[in-house]
Amino acid sequence: MNFLFSKEFWRFVIVGFINTFNYYILYLFFIHVADLNYLIAHLGGFVISMVGSFYLNSYFTYRTKPTLKKFLQFPLTYVVNITVTTSAIFLLVEVMKLSETISPLLASGIAIPFTFLISKIILTKEQTN
Secondary structure, three states, rough: OOOHHOHHHHHHHHHHHHHHHHHHHHHHHHHOOOOOOHHHHHHHHHHHHHHHHHHHHHHHHHHOOHHHHHHHHHHHHHHHHHHHHHHHHHHHHHHHOOOOOOHHHHHHHOHHHHHHHHHHHHHOOOOOO
C-alpha cells in the first residue's frame, strides 16, 4: 500500500479525474442528446475516454513513451474497472432506482487501486525486442 503515497499514484488520480470528467460528458451526450440506452452510453463513453486515458497515463503519470503494444495491452487495465462500474451502475439504476445521470459518478473510483497497479505494470515494463 506504499504506492498510495507516491507522486505517480497521485498523478494517476489526477488523470482519473480528467478521464472521469471526459467520460461523464460523453455519457451525458450519448444519453441525453443521442438518446441512447444508459448502458450503451456508459460503454461508448468508457471506450472513448479510455483512449485519452492511455495517452495521459503514458505521458503524465508514468512518463513513458506510448507504443502500439502498450496501447493494445492497455484495455486489460480496465477489465476490472469496466466490470465493477457497469455492474454498479446496473445495480444502482435497476435495483436501487437511482438516477441514470448520477449513478456513473457513484460507481466510479472503486477500482482505482487495481487499475493503477495493472496500468503501471503494462505502461512501465521494459519493452522486449
